[in-house]
Amino acid sequence: MSSHAICIMFSLHIILILLSGACKAAAAPTMNHTTDTADREALLCIKSHLLTSKPAGALTTWGNSSVHFCRWQGVVCRRRRRHGLMAPRVAALRLEEEGLAGKIPPCISNLTNLKHIHLPVNEFSGSVPPELGQLRRLVYVNLSFNALSGMIPAELASCSRLQIIAMRKNNLEGGISSFLLNSSLIQKIDLRTNNLSGPIPPLLMNSYASLEFLALTENSLSGEIPSSLGNLSSLAVLIAAENQLTGGIPASLARLSNIHLLDLTYNNLSGTVPSSIYNLSSLTSLGIAGNGLVGTLPSNMGNTLPNIENLVMSENNFQGGIPRSLANATNLVVIHLAQNSFSGVIPSFGSLPNLQKLMLFQNHWLEAGDWMFLSSLMNCTQLTMLTLDGNNLQGDLPSLVTNLSRNLEYLVLGSNHITGTIPAGIGDLVSLSMLYLQDNKITGPIPASIGKLHNLYAMDLSKNWFHGNIPASFGNLGRLSELYLQENHLSGAIPADLAGCKNLLALNLSSNILSGPIPDGLFGKLNQLSWLLDLSHNQLTDSIPDDVGSFINLKSLNISNNNISGRIPSTLGSCELLQALRLGGNSLEGQIPYSLATLRGIKEVDFSQNDLAGEIPEFFEVFNCLEYLNLSFNKLDGPIPTKGIFANATSRVFLQGNPSLCTSTKSLHFPLCSMGHSGRKNRVAVYVLAIVLPSVAVSLLFALFLKKRTRKDSRLMHESSKEPRIRSYNDLSKMTNKFSSANMIGSGQFGVVYKGSFPDGEGQMFAVKVFKLGQSGASKSFLAECRALRNIRHRNLVKVITACSTYDPLGNEFKALVLEYMPNGTLADHLHTKSRYGCLSLGARIGIAVDVASVLEYLHVWSVPPMVHCDLKPSNILFDDDNLARVGDFGLAQFLHGFSSYGGHQNSTSLFGPRGSVGYIPPEYGLGSRISTEGDIYSYGIVLLEMLTGKRPTDELFDDGFTLHKYVEDALPQIGDILDTDLSREIVGDHSSPTESQEQDNETEVQKCILQLLNLGLLCSQEAPKDRPNIQDVYSEVLAVKEHFLSCCAKKT
Structure with missing residues (x-):
């Protein structure tokens, strides 16, 4: 071949190569466009299935043709090599808290290069799409805090690269499928707060070599904790609280050498805690509260748990003492050992500089008079919570309690046997938000220095022996939400300064000796009260203020058993959320106001033992929530309503002691109504008859009186003898023949009972119970019996006729009750x-x-x-x-x-x-x-x-x-x-x-x-x-x- 021909052929070859390159260059944009189109269409498909509550949210940027989809908000792309070129592909969706709603569409699987799905804190519903299993590159999926339901799809087993799965706080159900065990790369599983059930599946050998975080709290998982969990050598966090797990804590968990958080609280676990668990030196938090665990704590646990910060073992049946070695665990922040059966001495914790919360309430301390532990706590300058209620703490409340940390927010010492007084220095604990000293034997006046606790949110000093006035300084407690002072011996007037407690939700001053009127304007200033206002069992006087109508959110109002007079305020009708209204045991008069018809949610009404008159309002018949109605012992008249609560044979309606009431049905123990009472519409006719025929009525009554005069006089004398006036010591001495042993018919712990009769009682026999006041508790027994029998009436109870509290001729205190005589x-x-x-x-x-x-x-x-x-x-x-x-x-x-x-x-x-x-x-x-x-x-x-x-x-x-x-x-x-x-x-x-x-x-x-x-x-x-x-x-x-x-x-x- 000639050299000319060779040159021509070489030139043609060069041209073909150039043409081929040009073709490839021309084809490349087409291929890249195809890739762009697939991911773009998948994103638009996802958008079309979702709603958003954010007008300017991420999805508003999706679909803008002038912006590449990789720049859409929440979309993250990574370049991937395809056909020799680098093309951008969607690698992650990050749409946290975007207000997205609807179902996650199956077309999400068309994003074939997706590695990360991060969609927490939205409103997604429906099931987790099984198509997620097609995303073979998926590494991370977070669907937490949504409303997803159904089961965790088994198709996720195909995602062999999956490392993190988080579906916390949804409505997922079913069991934890064993498919999750197929991934040796998984590092984190968070399925907390769902409706998952069934057992925790056992682990396959060598599975989960990388698992570091396993969270299953707040489900309905049952069965025993698999011992194979001990094979998770990398596990740092194991949380399975608030399930229904049973059996014991596996000893194999002690092999988790990297564990720092172990939380098994609130299950049904039983047995003893394996001693090897206390050797997990890496633990910073141990939570096993709320189970049925037993046994004692090892004496050296403070040494074997050197890194422990949170120790939560409450609500079990642990016994013995609290190890003194805990004082060596200097990282401790929280010690929660309450509601067990620990005994002995409360150890000193003064060497714990980081201690913030010490909760030891409801245990059985045998040497509870030792307050040395309290002095050691003065070194715990970070202490914010101290709860020791429900123990056997005795002796005077030490003044050194006022030297505790100025950071102390919760001081709870209620339900003990503490005596003495509250130190005035209590006002120095300026961070206190909760002060609970209820149910003790603390006496003296309540210190006014409490008024300096401006952060106080709740205070309970009830059921003690406090006396004196309620401090006016309480009016400085502007943040106070709950105040409980009931069952003390507090006296004087309710201070008007309480009006400064404008955020009160609950106020209970009942069962004291408070007197005087309710301060003017107080109710109007305390209009935030919503839970409770209880002023009962005091000696309050005057009328109920009209501003009681300010309690538009109040649920329970109790002013019973005082000396309140006047009418029931019509403004009470504004308290439309009332569920309980108790005004019994006063001297209220007038009619029940019709304005109360607005109280349609009321459940309990007690107006008993007053002087109310008029008819029973018909609106009680339509109170659908009414469960208890006590109108007994008033002066009500007219027909008893027949509908609603009055028609329910099992209802709690009490109308006795209103002799002028009548009924249209023989089933009630009241007289049948006359024709005049047969219907309220007939009242006009009754009034006309009463005017036209007065002489006839008077004549008839007079004739009846003459006919039965002797018999009625005899009966009235007999009734009078049954309920004589209050007697003196001399009267009782005479009727019992000077408390002769011949008249003695019984003797008990607190009293001797004699029989006798009053000189003017026509031989009617009574029982006289004379209290042995030299016996400890006898005086309180007398008061107890008076209070009890004053408030109860039943045909099978022995009736108290009268009481006597005086002095005998020698000046000795004398207390006695006169009761019905029981001859048999x-x-x-x-x-x-x-x-x-x-x-x-x-x-x-x-x-x-x-x-x-x-x-x-x-x-x-x-x-x-x-x-x-x-x-x-x-x-x-x-x-x-x-x-x-x-x-x-x-x-x-x-x-x-x-x-x-x-x-x-x-x-x-x-x-x-x-x-x-x-x-x-x-x-x-x-x-x-x-x-x-x-x-x-x-x-x-x-x-x-x-x-x-x-x-x-x-x-x-x-x-x-x-x-x-x-x-x-x-x-x-x-x-x-x-x-x-x-x-x-x-x-x-x-x-x-x-x-x-x-x-x-x-x-x-x-x-x-x-x-x-x-x-x-x-x-x-x-x-x-x-x-x-x-x-x-x-x-x-x-x-x-x-x-x-x-x-x-x-x-x-």
Whole structure:
């Protein structure tokens, strides 16, 4: 080939190469445009499925054709090589808190290079799209704080590069799928606050080698904690609080050498904490509160946990002492060991310079008079919270409490046995926001220096022995939201300066000796009150101020049991959010104002024991929320309404003591209305008749008077003798023959009871209970009984006729009560002194059980406030002329819900020994538990067992843990050997105890009644209060037994 030809061919080759390059260059923009289009269209698809609440939010920039999508807000791109060129691709979506709503669309999977999805704090709903599993490059997904539901999609298992998954605070459900175990790269899993259920799946070998953070708190996970979690060698945070996990804490968790936060609080874990857990020296926070863990704390735990900052072990059953070595853990910030059974001495923590919160409330300190720990806390200058309430702290409140950290915000020492006075230096704790000293024995005046605590938010000094005036300086507490001073001996007027507490939400001054009128304008200044205003059980006078209508947000208003007079203010109708209105026990007059018709959310109304007149307003019929209405002992007249709460047979409506009321139905215990009262529209006709025929009416009345004069005079004299005027010492001495032993009919812990009659009483017998004032607690017992029996009325209660509080001729204090005389002895007499009083039939015993249960139901449920008898026993159950059972002796009774039974200090236990009598006292009272209705239920159960077996709970048979309860429990269902001999004799023959083979098939009706009562007695006398029934269930049960007995068994017995 010639050289010319070669040159031509080489030139052509060069041209082809150039052309090829030009073609590629021309094709490159087309390929890049295709990539741009795919990601751009995917973003626009996402936008089309979403809504936003932000007008200028990120999505407003999406779709602008003049701006490349990589510059759209929230879109992050990375260049990727494609066909030899670098092209921008969407690598991350970052749209936190953008107000986005709607479902996350499946087209998000078209962003095939997506690595990061960061969409927290929006309003996404629907399920997590399973199409996320197609994003094979996905490393990070955060969908926390949305409203997503459904299950975590299993398709995420395909995202083999996934390192972080966060879906906290959604509504996800189902279990934690084991697919998550397939990724050895994952570092963080945060699934807190969802509805996930089922067990925590066990880990596969070598899985999660990189996992550092596992958070499963606030779900419904169950089962045991897998021991395989101990294989997570890199785990630094394990949070599984507030689930339903059971079993023990695995010892394998001690292998987590890098753990610094372990939180298993509020589950159902049990057993002891493995000792090796306390050797996790890397721990900075240990949370195991709210479980059922037991055991003691190792003495060296402060040395083995050198980095611990937060120690939260409250609400368990730990015992023993708090290790002194904790003082060596100098990084401690929070110590929360409350609500356990720790005992011994509270150690010194003065070596903990960073300590901010020390919470040791509700434990069992045995040497609680030692306040040395308090002096050591003066070194803890960062201390903000000290809570020691509900312990056995005793002795005077040390003045050094005022030397605690000036940063102290919470000082809580309530429900102890602290005495002495509040040091005046308390006002130096200028950071205090909460001061709780309630339920102690602190006395003296309340220091005015408290008025310097301008940051105070809540103060509770109730149930102490404070006296003197309420300090006017309290008016300086402008931030105060809650003030509780009830059940003290505070006197004087309510200071008008309280008007300065303009942010009060709750104010309780009840059960003191406050007097004088309610200050003018006070209510108007305290118009932020919304929870509670309670001024009851004082000696306040004058009328209710009209500015009471300022309480437009108030839920509960109680001004009962004072000396308030005048009318009910019509302005009360402005308090439309009221749920409870109690004005009983005053001298209010006039009609119930119609303006109260606006109180449509009211639940409780008590206007009892006043002088209210007129008719019952019809608007009570349409109060749909009304549950309790007490209008008793007023001067109301006219027809009783018939609709709404008045039509409900089970409703709590009390109208007794209004003799002029009438009814249109015979089911009520009121006289039937005359034609004039048959309807309120007929009043005009009644008034006309009254005017036209006055002489006829007078003549008829006069004729009736003449006809029955003698009989009526006799009856009136008899009634007068039943309720004589208050008597002097001399009167009582005369009627009891100078308190002769011949007149003595009983003696108890606090008093001696005599029988006698007044000279002007025509021989009518009374019982006179003279209190042994030399006995500690007798004076308070007198006040308790007066307060109790003044407020309760029931046909099965012994009625107090009058009281006497004076001095005898020698100048000694004298206190006595005059009561109805019960001539037929006590239940104890009938059970254990049969030769004198005779035996009780089964029917009589069932009737007594019903009557006593009826009294307890009245005290616990219908009495306002509820009352606990505290000393129910056979000797306090008496029989009147008709052998009707009557419950008496209220000397130990206590009101519940913030009311004491004598207006002063109400301790969690008795002021004068355990409340009740040996054998009948519930076991929890002996351990210092609070008085409760469950205590009366226990006593009732013992009485029931005693009635049926004839054995006292103090019988010599019962010793060394063998009790009357156990005696009956061991015998059932065989009853022949444990019944009272009189009962056995009564049911002998056809009703003899069945043999074992006959028990199920041939049990007699009488034995069914007895067995039912014995089982009820056992249930009521259960050791744990929570296992006892409430009185309404008890009353229903004994009523059912009585009805069954009367219908099937009465003739047989």
